[in-house]
Each structure stands twice: as C-alpha cells, then as structure tokens.
Amino acid sequence: MFIGAIDCEPLQLRRAGLENSQSLDVYRKNGGYEAIKKVLDGMSPDDVIGEVKKSALRGRGGAGFPTGMKWSFVPKDSPKPKYVVCNADESEPGTFKDRYLMERDPHMLIEGMLIAAYALGARTNYIYTRGEYRYLIEIMDRALAEAREAGLLGEKILGSKFSCDIYTHTGAGAYICGEETALLSSLEGLRGHPRMKPPFPAVSGLYQSPTVVNNVETLTAVPDIIKMGGEAYQKLGTEKSGGTKLWSVSGHVNRPGVFELPMGYDDMEKFIMEDCQGIANGRQLKAVIPGGSSVYIMPAGDVIGKDVRMDYEGLVAAGSMVGSGGFIVMDDTVDVFESTKNLIEFYKHESCGWCTPCREGTDWLVKIFRRIANGEGRPEDAQLILDLCDNIEGKSFCPLGDAAAWPIQSAIKKFPEDFKKHLLPLTQGEAVTV
C-alpha cells in the first residue's frame, strides 16, 4: 500500500516512511516538538488561535468546520476546567488515514494536542480511539510515556508554566461515537447517544465543561501551522481550504493507499488514473465515493474529463463532498444497487436507536433492499425508498440519518439502470419511476 505525498512536500506524512518513526528520537530529529517550544517561548493562547484561523484549516473528520473558529468558541472566562478531546474513532467506511498517522507518527498527534491544550487552557485531555484500533492505543501509550519521561507532558512542560496531561481512552465498537456529542457521552461512561446542540461542546461538553473535539488529522496539522505560520500553511491549499489533505484510497485501483494532496489538487481523473495508477485488471471506472461512505456517489461521467478539483468547494460543485477523504473507487463489475445495499446495512447496524427517523428508517430501508435482492422488487420501490430517505434526511437527531440517506438518494439518481434491473424483470417491463 502506498503512503506518501503527491504534488506537494509531505507535511503530515513527512516522517511516515522513516525507520522507527514512532520514536521520540526520530520525531525530534525531524523537526518534532519545535512548534510547542515556539509556542511556549512567547506565543499567547490568542496568538495560537490566530495562526490556526489564518491557516484556513478545516476539520478533517468530515464536517469541515473551520478549526480556528471552533477553538475561539471556548469561553475564556469559564471557571470550569477545559478539555481537548482527540476524535480517533475513525469508523467511516473507506477511511483509514488517522490509523496511519497514529501508527507512524504518534508524537505528531501529542504535539498537536499540546498546542491545542495550551491555546484553550486545558489541563487534562483525552484521545478517544475506536476499540478495534487497540494496537494504536498501545502505540500511543508508549509515545505518551516517552513524552512524559522527556518532560513534554505533565507539570511545567519544557520549564514553562504550562502543565498538561493526555490520556488514551478506548471506544468499543460504535460508529456513532465519531459524532462529537455521542463521543462525549461515551467518554462519560454512558451509551453513545448524541446530545442536543446547543449548547455546543465548546460551551458545555465533557462533564459539562468547555470542550473541543478535533479529529486526528486536524490536530496533527497544528504543529506545522505554528512552525511555518498560518498564512504559509493556507497557501499550500486554497483560500478557503488551507493546507494539505489526506485521502484514503481503496477499491479497484492498482495503487491504493494514503495520499497527501494539496487542497485544491486540480483533477480527480488524473488522481485516479495516474497517482493511483488506474483501474485494476484493465477494467473501466464506474463510480467514485470520494469522501467516505456518507457522501454522494459520483458516476465516472462526472469525473472523466471534468477537471474535478479536490477541495471542499470543488467537490461540492462536482456533486459530492470531501467528507473524511475516504476515497472508494469502483469498477464496472460493481452493481450500484448491491453497493448501496451494503452501505445501508452498515447504517442500520450503526444507528444508535436514539431517534425514530433514523432507527426505524434505516431498518425499513434494509428490509426493502433485502426484499429487492431476493427478487421481490416492486415497481414502486424506488419511489418508496426515496420517500423513506426524505423522512430521514434533516429529520434525525444527528447527522447519521443524513449520512444514511445521501448515498441512497444519489445512487438512485445517478445509477437508475442498476436499480431498474432489479425491479423490472418481475414487473413485465412496467415503467419504473426513479
């Protein structure tokens, strides 16, 4: 599997290929812990937030919310303790970038969290890692112990007045805990149900205290932003989407992997055909899901010859989203009805049960998809599915419902033939409205 940067100097993956890249020694020899030193040597918390704002860094977990703005929502005058929580509950199908960031460069995450904790005045901080990534928790625990030993964690870090601790925490197999309020419920020892917003976690999060929840890739971008300055980081990408972005590529390409691209990389077709070395086994491209399973599916016709720009605005213009950067490529052997059924089974399994539209809606969708797969499709099924999606989208308590509806809606719209063929034979050629 390929791990590296294309069309830019590697930032997040700078050390990923080095021998012993997990060690403090290698991290320090390659620019590590210089950013926290710079911060402690004379930057105020507001200076740090200002640089992150200038960087145009947007949350890399999927929602793309501007990170500097998220940080600035934390009330400075609150007497309560503040918390930085790293969201390492990477579970979006097609996404595996955080895994390699933590596996190859755990100290980069620690440094990013230290800087965030300094900016927000947080003393105690957690890395919430999905339970299946146990080996990463072991890696992080070793790195944290090393950092503590070296005076980079704990009391009076590097001789400054700043004290900070970071602990690992394990999830236990629940996709919903990637949603930040559900994650906080889980971290408090409850079922992973999402919470009403507002109040936002920045005001009332973990233990009802001001909390910032950031994705791994977001936090690991912070040391470079501090070192090179927010403006320089932003210029690596576009005006509204600063810096570089990791794309986890899977499916029918000759070279899957984790690719670091500058935001605004100019052509998705080139990315698939050259950087990922084209479609495997000499087949044709059929579809791309560019940002993890929750985003709109793109047919080959929307990619080939379309110069799709790979950043937040470019992908929206092309009819999809950056999401988590989980880039799933499918060749012409794939039946989009089948691939969509696979995803709705996922969402049904992961729906937390808290709100009715999502719990019941995903359940009924699965029943209908299974019935169709059993050869009992009815001509009205496509419309029935779309009606169900319409009753989930925008009506569920948290974005999981939207995430379940979008792939289905776009699949029916973009690949009507793949649905028709499951509905038509049994209905003697009756017209199907899709």
Next chain:
Amino acid sequence: MSQQFTPNNPLPQEAKVPGEIAVFSPEVEAEIDRHLAKYPVKRSAILPLMFIVQRERGGYLDPLGVAYLADRLGVRITDIWEVATFYSMINTEPVGKYHIQICKTLSCKIMGEPKITEHVCSRLGIRPGETTPDGRFTVSLVECLGSCGTAPMFQLGFDYHENLTTEKVDEILDRCERDEYVFQHGRKDEL
C-alpha cells in the same frame, strides 16, 4: 434511557451491589486502578474496565463480572448492562478463544470478502455469528475496521490480518488449530 449522569447530578449513593462479585489478582486490580486514575469521574472508565473484565472472565461479561464493575464504579447493575448492550465489542455471551471478525463493508466486500467468509466458514463448519461446538472458534461479520486499502481483512482478537488470500487464511487457522497462534495485541495488561 437513564438520567444524564454528570458530576453535578450524581447517581444515588445507595447503589450497593448485592451478592457475589468476581475477584481479580492484585495485578489486574492495579491495571484497573491505573485506568480509574485517568478520569475525574469514575464512570468514565467503564469501557476500559469492561475490556479487562471480559478478558479475565473468559471473553465475556458474566454476571459476576458485571457485579464487580457495578461495585467498583459505584453504579447499579442495570447501568452496566445498559452500556454493555450498546457496544458491539462488549460480549454478553461467551465467544470462542479465536474470534474471527471479518469486515464486510463496501471496500472489503468488492475486494473479495465473500470468498474469504466462505472459506473461513466452510473450513470451520459454521455460519457467521456461530461458534464451533468445541467453543474455540467464533466467526462474525462486522462493519468497517479501517483496513480498506488492505482489503480483504479480518481481525483475530485484536490483531489485524490484511490483504487476505485463502492461503493466508489457511495458514492462520492452522496455527490456531495447533494452538500455536500468539496474540500480538490486547492480551497484555497495558491498554
């Protein structure tokens, strides 16, 4: 749904656990103490502690283990069940020593998961969700494990086995059958 539990809204103190509870070695107790020390609120340690109890009680939360957790965390037995039944990695029934969890989500599906599942199941003579009659192997189909670029894959215990072929599967299962498989992760006391 229980009330929202927060430091300002603690659970009633009379939550005393009746009956017998599981007993653990001093080493395990020390491991549990290390987890409890991470949090200002004890209940936050519920998931890490469940993994430990599950490991020590033969792979699942048995009633004595659940009672232990309730006692140690100062919550009710029902609070433990409430959480345990939410998370797919917390077992409330026995599973085999060799728990094979095959990822069935999209990237794995299109990269050969059905063939792997078919091979594992026919070799063990069970269907997904079942345990072999001798209780040693369990096969589950699970959702995305973040190994999409190295699909197809399964997790055995906490170990990732990626880019699977039927030959690789046979080699791993051979080792399990001879009891020569050494778990790489999650079996030691550090979490």
